[in-house]
């Protein structure tokens with residue numbers, strides 16, 4: 001396969017990132033589906049996409065499609081992924097890969113059964129800065145990484161209040177599932193993907209419970225739907241233990257009475273610590289008998305983003321670095337945080 005042909009499932013906000021990403025990586029998006037004609041029409045017009053359907057079943061009938069991106073709401077990821085794998089397509093699925101562990105396990109099994117690649121599109125792992133940290137860790141520059149910490153805090157940033165984001169049956173959860181997965185997965189990756197063994201977590205729902213009274217300046221994925229649901233958390237905090245004693249703490253919120261914090265990840269190694277914030281990388285350590293803090297600059301151009309990597313897997317048979325199995329581990333972690341909060345105790349994985 002030289003220039004893969006791609007189908008996009010779901011023509012909402014994130015589909016643009018996928019179409020742009022594939023185009024940059026040398027693949028061609030030839031089909032898109034969405035029950036909302038108006039949504040898919042925008043993408044068809046902007047990107048000259050050949051085929052447009054209202055259902056995935058029609059899209060999967062196109063033989064020349066090599067792979068699909070699943071950009072539908074969370075509740076449909078499992079169903080859409082399994083259908084696509086069954087139809088002989090490779091799949092990149094948006095995060096979270098599923099609503100629960102059972103669904104995620106089915107997806108991983110289907111990829112094995114049909115011999116296709118299932119990649120989780122955890123984009124924050126594929127930033128140059130994150131790949132740089134990955135290289136440095138693999139070269140032993142941090143020494144043993146024993147603790148990590150991460151956060152993504154929005155002061156008032158509940159998306160689409162009353163819509164699918166805030167309806168548990170459709171989203172699987174609140175900020176933990178929506179933005180927490182990004183920072184927790186990225187930090188876990190920076191640590192070298194140790195095996196999690198137990199989780200203690202707490203989730204809270206304080207803001208947005210009364211949909212009409214929620215105070216905000218603007219609303220991404222809005223406007224609010226006063227007749228809709230808000231049955232997910234708006235803040236979560238967690239403490240995770242890993243196999244060899246490593247630990248991680250995480251805090252994420254859609255709404256909280258504290259300042260906004262753009263997503264950041266910190267790993268603490270015996271030789272060196274690293275803080276990733278946006279595209280910046282800061283290293284904390286010692287130089288001789290002095291204590292050092294260094295801002296690192298490097299050439300980001302050799303690093304591929306998620307679509308570049310997926311196309312590399314398809315064309316050059318490169319091993320997928322963000323397989324369904326990693327999404328399954330994340331799903332287990334997130335679900336354990338919810339369970340721990342509910343049972344008010346540590347959960348063993």
Ligand SMILES: NC(=O)c1ccc[n+]([C@@H]2O[C@H](COP(=O)([O-])OP(=O)(O)OC[C@H]3O[C@@H](n4cnc5c(N)ncnc54)[C@H](O)[C@@H]3O)[C@@H](O)[C@H]2O)c1
Pocket residue numbers: 009010011012013014015033034035036039054055056071072073074076094095096121123178
């Ligand atoms: N990686 C990231 O940074 C990132 C950012 C935003 C969203 N996402 C993920 O992408 C997914 C979509 O989010 P979004 O922001 O684009 O949401 P969105 O609501 O803008 O778009 C979802 C689209 O899916 C369509 N859809 C509904 N049922 C469908 C079906 N049966 N078949 C095909 N399409 C269907 C909807 O009509 C809508 O157009 C979510 O899983 C979300 O978590 C990821």
